[in-house]
Amino acid sequence: MADASVTKPLTTGGRAAVPATGRWRGSRGRRRLLGQVLFYLGVVVVLLIALFPFYWILRTSLENNAEFVQGVGGANGFLPAHLTLSSYIDDFTQLHFLTPLLNSAIVALGTTAVTIVVASLAGYSLARLPIRGGGAILTFVLLAGFFPVLAMVGPLFLLYRDLGLLDNIYPLIITYLVYTLPLSTWLLRNFFAQIPKELEEAALVDGASRLQTLRKVVIPVSIPAVFTAGILSFILAWNDFAFALSFLDSPSKFTAPLAIVVFGQSQFQTFYNRIDAAVVVITIPIAILVLIAQRRIVSGLTAGSLKG
Amino acid sequence: MSRWRTRGRRPMSAVTVGALALIGVTALGEGLASVPVRAASKQTITFAESGLGGEGKQTQKAINAFQKANPSIKVHILVLSPNSTTFLQQLEQRFIAGSSSPDVIESDVTYPAKFGKAGWIKNLGSFKPNLKQFFGTEVAAGKYQGRTYAIPWFDNPEGLFYRTDLIKTPPTSPAQVVSDAEAAMQADPSLKEGIAFEGEKYEGAITAFLTVAGAFGGKLNPAHLNTKGNREALQWLYDALYVNKIAPAAVTGWQEGNVESEFQAGNAAFAINYPFVASSVATAGGPAKGHVGYIPFPAQKGGMPGAALGGEMLAINAKSSHSAAAWKLIQYLTSAKVETARAIATGDPPSLPKAYTPALLAAAPYFKQVETLNKYAQPRPVNPNYLQISSDLQTMLSSVFSNLTQPAPALAQAAPLVKQDAKGG
């Protein structure tokens, strides 16, 4: 940092040294304004790309079936001519969408709980304890995160069949660890490595055991990192489709993403507005989570993959 | 249990122990929760079916009546996916796991051969079923190597709907379907297409094709797919999309439900679909209401009126320990009275000709046509490897409907694949 504090004043000085003729300054000001306008235009475009599709699906979900079949156009344009909540009502009354939502919540929360406990312990061990082969373990954890999901589907299908665990949401908790453990272990390991050792050493000198130190000293200062790992784990577990598709049979066991897709496969009825309504329903909690915890998500994603 | 179960695990035992221990923990809670509570004299049988909404309700009603008549039998309904391919996967997972539940299984007309060959469902010969009372085409779908594995429950023939207000006399040849569609589109600019059919890459594309194929003398025989009749039928569908342009490219994203909506909303003059459209148009209303004609696809010279056999059958799990009770339920559900009541309530066409009673025809006159179509309905291949055959047929049809491959080369390419599938390659 010493370098920066020296260079900064120098450069400012340098810039000031450029002769400031009126003409020069004017064209520069105009160019700067133009740049500013273009920049904000870019921001608006990015915002539209990110958010407009959500508006469109909200729009479709609020259409009645007749309008949906007629398609978009004429009076039924950016805004549907008639708004109705019937798709939402159908989702919850006829299609029992609450059940898959609850199933998803159970599995995602279960995965999150297992992940933060297991990843915290391992992260601490890898950051602080004198184990041999820590580098190999970290590499293995990273590689496991890249393991092809579809290459897991076949063998785990056979295993769960043999154990009578097909069509059961609980084995998904173990399965989803492949999504969550690699990122969380790295994130927490990197976080623990940054905690000043003096904190722990003081406790250890006072005669506390390692585990006591972990519980009383390390965990309390690590709550934010653990929370971050938890949010990311929840999002990753909530998002799965391939495992649920392969292992679950009964609609009463479906997770929310699977249920949404199966709505669209139903024979003899058109469910498109209902799919769209379900998509809106499943998006809302995630959107709220992101708005509340975006800083953590960003820092978690980067700390888990980059070492700052 | 099954042979491959132990085989599959043998070389993994060391790793499996670890995995078992971990997963065992989660399994425990679930296992404890699902220990069945069994009354001493009462037996509970499980019935796996795919009914949603109205169909599901009607099944429940019939089951309630059955339980009242047979107080010693309790029927538990297991609802599986309404999508036929997913439904099949779900059933297979249970069979593969060697489960004795469900006892009674709703089965699409394309499954019994596969289930029978695998030994998953019972040979029903010992119950001496009276097969003569059903439509013969569907009875054939329940047989594999001469043995009967499934009983027809309802018999859904896919055929051709047309708007009687736009087309005064029904067409009598495939060419006339084209000219009628063109005339209707000219006369009524609110029409968006002449004909709507299922063109998405899924099972329905096969039945739509089969409906047309019969009219050209085509058949879905896996050993001889590349026949003149099949080529002409596929060419007709291709031409409808890309030469006569009576069908929009959008059909490549349509399933039965979309085709139904198009017809009901008054967008289409013709639609290839199942009988339920007649009842749904009558209830939902719209421009097509009161103007619904339903016929087999009109035959070309040398062909027969075209209709594709769809429908559901009932079978018994080979591992079921309640097969007598299961058979009782099947007999009850396939009795004429129950089938007529279901037809009136849900529009599911009875598998028994004698269930087409005057009362039914009075309540829903289109069942007269359904009865006619059932005589012509052609089955899809009765083959244990139908799922693979279907997958290759879907790919073939999808590439033709999307104008990636011309009909003749597409059939020529698919024929050896399908032949191989049928042999179990």
Added chain:
Amino acid sequence: MARRLRLPSLGGTPPSAGVSRKADRRLGYALVAPVVILLLAVTGYPLAYNLWNSFHNVILSNPGAPQNFVGLQNYQQLATASEFPAALARTLAFMLVSVVLETIAALGLALMLHRAFRGRGFLRAAVLIPWAVPTVVSALLWTTMFDPRSGFVDYVLGLLHLPGSNTTWLAGEWTAWTAVLVADAWKNVPFIAIILLAGLQLIPGDVYEAARIDGASAWQSFRRMTLPLLRPALMVALIFRTLQAFLVFDIIYIMTGGGPGSTTETLSYLNWQAFLVSTNFGYGGAISISLVVISLIIAGGIVLVMRPKT
């Protein structure tokens, strides 16, 4: 500068009074064991099982058939049946095109987010939502957007009298790939951008100041300074995204089902079909093994190309 990317150092704490190093080590193994065992259960076990299956005849829908050793037959089927080479080629093509386009877009987005401006937090949250929603949502969202009747894309093309307003996107080979690519990019560009943004923030500001003194243009300083310093972050993002793109499944299953024809069947889709449609776990196992091997080659290749030159 101290803040730069490096592999984590793995030394433990020096022994302190009160705790013995040996006990610490034992505790260390105990704490790390659950992660290792759990990840072995969900990856190592499938890997070994797939390997075994791939040399055997394991077709579940044919319980009567013997499950004998068949040597390389399943692998031969990979090479001879046209579906595998075709799927491999289109999967690699999709991977290359999507990663290149998404990385360029993400770089732009990262530079935008790197600038301090009013509303930056909101923009960051807004672009994170597409990343955070399930892939199922992005696939269905874009299926709706590209629908010829109720979709936005054809509607707006029609309003503006542009060509393509009557396109059935998912029915054509290239248009279907376009739709898949858009859905994939919409979800994944934010992820790459966040990683690159973190990389940008690690670059000290004085580097630019120094460059400015030397009279470097914005483009020059971007090419000569930003890109090289961004290399580690870029590598991480590329490994993540390239492998994800290589293994693409959810979007394909939901948007196209591999169609039209078989023109959008990727390797993962083929593998799913082998397992759950054909229930051929021997052939499926062979596909799985090739997925793992090719993934390793890809990851290794990226590391080789991108590693810092000494």
